[in-house]
Amino acid sequence: MIYLDHNATTRPLPKVISAMNACMQDCWGNPSSKHPLGQEARRELAAARAEVGLLLRAQPVEIIFTSGATESNHHVLHGALHRPEMPRRIILSAIEHAGYMKSALRLRQEGVTVDLLPVDSAGRVRLDALREMLQQDAALISVMAANNETGVLQPVREIAAMARERGIPMHVDATQMLGKLPLSFAEWGADLMSVSAHKLHGPKGIGALVVRKGLTWSSLLSGQQERARRGGTENLAGIVGFAAAARHARETLETEAARQTALREALEAGLIEQVPGVTIYGAEAERLPNTVCLTVAGMSSDKLLDRLERRGIFASSGAACSSGGSDPSHVLLAMGVAGNVALGAIRLSLGRDTQLADISEVVATLRAVAEANDAAGSNPEAPAPAH
Ligand code: PMP
Numbered sequence: 001m002i003y004l005d006h007n008a009t010t011r012p013l014p015k016v017i018s019a020m021n022a023c024m025q026d027c028w029g030n031p032s033s034k035h036p037l038g039q040e041a042r043r044e045l046a047a048a049r050a051e052v053g054l055l056l057r058a059q060p061v062e063i064i065f066t067s068g069a070t071e072s073n074h075h076v077l078h079g080a081l082h083r084p085e086m087p088r089r090i091i092l093s094a095i096e097h098a099g100y101m102k103s104a105l106r107l108r109q110e111g112v113t114v115d116l117l118p119v120d121s122a123g124r125v126r127l128d129a130l131r132e133m134l135q136q137d138a139a140l141i142s143v144m145a146a147n148n149e150t151g152v153l154q155p156v157r158e159i160a161a162m163a164r165e166r167g168i169p170m171h172v173d174a175t176q177m178l179g180k181l182p183l184s185f186a187e188w189g190a191d192l193m194s195v196s197a198h199k200l201h202g203p204k205g206i207g208a209l210v211v212r213k214g215l216t217w218s219s220l221l222s223g224q225q226e227r228a229r230r231g232g233t234e235n236l237a238g239i240v241g242f243a244a245a246a247r248h249a250r251e252t253l254e255t256e257a258a259r260q261t262a263l264r265e266a267l268e269a270g271l272i273e274q275v276p277g278v279t280i281y282g283a284e285a286e287r288l289p290n291t292v293c294l295t296v297a298g299m300s301s302d303k304l305l306d307r308l309e310r311r312g313i314f315a316s317s318g319a320a321c322s323s324g325g326s327d328p329s330h331v332l333l334a335m336g337v338a339g340n341v342a343l344g345a346i347r348l349s350l351g352r353d354t355q356l357a358d359i360s361e362v363v364a365t366l367r368a369v370a371e372a373n374d375a376a377g378s379n380p381e382a383p384a385p386a387h
Contacts, residue, residue: 002358004315006199006290006351007148007176012241013201019244020203020237031234032225041236048236048243055246056195056210057184064209064226065239069175072194072209073100075220075230076142076171079192081112082218086139089113093125093143093154094334097173101330104142116334117143122285123152123335130159134166144173145183149318149331149347150282151176151291160189169215175199175207179249180288181257185210192217197238201352202245206238252352260289260350263359267292267348270363275370281332281345290351293318293332295344296370304346307369313362315348 003011023044029037031045049060056063066072077100080090092104094116108114115138118129125143141163146153156172163170171192177183179200185193192215196207211217211229223231271278277297296304301317308315318329328342337345348362 002313002361003353004313004348004350004358004362006354007151007347007349008316009198009204010201010351011353012198012203013245013248015248016202016241016244020241023237023240027236027240031236044240045234045236048239051243052208052239052246055178055250056193056208057186058193058210059186059213061227062185062210062213064211064230065234065242066207066209066230067205067235068198068207069097069173069194069196070099071220072196072207073097073142073171073173074103075209075217076140076192076194077104077107078220079217080140080169081107083139087113087137089115089136089138090140090142091115091117091130091133091138092141093117093119095119095123095125095147095149095152095331096142096144097148097175098330100142100173117141119334121336123147123150123282123331124285125154125159127155127158127162130162134162134168137166138168140171141168142171142173144175145177146174146180146288146291147282147331148176149291149329149345150285150293150335151288151349152282152285153177153181153287156188156190160191163191164189176288176291179245179253180260180290182253185212191215197242197245200245200249203238203241206235206242208242256352257289260354263350263354263356264289264292266356267350267359267362270359271366274363274367276367276374277370278366279341281335281337290349290354292348292350293345294348295341295346296366296373297344299344299370299373301344301346303373304344304366304369308346308362308365311365313365315346317346318342 027044029041031042053060118126143154143159160170169191172190173194175196178195191212193210198204219229221231279295281293328339332342
């Protein structure tokens with residue numbers, strides 16, 4: 001099996017699994033209990049928070065553990081609309097994660113103005129458009145650090161500075177960037193940040209919302225945990241697993257980012273040279289080391305993925321979360337790609353286990369698949385070519 005779906009999720013590291021096992025066996029107290037078992041759990045929680053803070057470059061008090069980035073993003077929306085002094089208007093990039101985008105757009109039915117910040121054809125948000133949008137006040141600006149479908153990096157620092165100047169809270173969804181490239185909440189100057197552990201070889205169902213020290217953000221879940229900012233007994237085993245994954249990421253990040261960048265470059269060079277009709281999206285922009293979003297002319301994503309899967313190569317179309325749907329990716333549409341073309345997009349996302357031999361096999365397989373498709377002539381299932 002060649003697994004090229006690391007943006008969907010990653011395999012938990014053995015050290016993550018053993019840290020979680022040990023926690024569940026030996027440290028199962030409730031961190032809110034006053035007795036020694038509870039206090040031991042409380043110490044584990046504090047140690048894990050400090051470790052995660054090192055990777056996020058955030059202070060431990062700024063970190064609120066959640067069930068993942070989806071929850072963190074929803075805390076952000078909730079808080080933005082519960083500040084009576086702020087207008088009922090939010091600005092989101094047009095390429096945010098599908099689930100988050102859906103909840104934000106639903107707010108229009110409640111009278112909230114939701115403005116979508118456009119991107120250019122390479123998939124980068126347009127700062128000129130943001131400047132224009134900032135003529136009017138807003139309760140939130142939300143832009144992801146790296147897109148999950150194309151891997152394109154966004155100018156987070158510049159946006160945070162523009163937001164700061166206007167006194168508008170800025171949120172960054174750094175879910176896809178964490179563990180793949182160095183990042184710094186402190187240096188970015190953002191007010192809020194969402195992350196998730198399962199994208200960096202940690203467990204699923206655990207993530208964090210980072211809230212800048214001094215910023216009060218209304219809580220979505222009432223309760224005394226997490227300094228009354230997120231109620232619910234802490235998922236301590238998940239948090240300990242997140243910390244183990246964060247530590248591993250921190251210790252290996254730079255070498256792994258360089259290694260995966262070289263693999264991605266080899267993959268793209270091979271695709272361009274050998275696969276007829278291939279187009280790579282976002283190639284002109286700075287991207288994550290591991291992500292390639294592509295179409296092969298005349299082939300639907302379902303057919304491409306099926307042919308790859310038959311040869312033991314696992315990938316997904318656009319966002320794994322929207323796989324199976326028949327709608328084209330909102331990310332590619334925002335980049336100006338025609339709907340019928342976007343329906344053919346697949347995402348190959350490399351990871352820590354990916355080797356050079358895998359890259360050669362993927363290129364050879366895609367070449368064979370594209371050539372067989374060409375030889376078979378026009379296919380009634382396939383999207384029409386681009387116009
Ligand atoms: N934001 C982005 C950019 C993502 O890629 C994902 C995961 N696909 C999420 C949010 C949701 O994360 P989680 O699975 O932790 O809810």
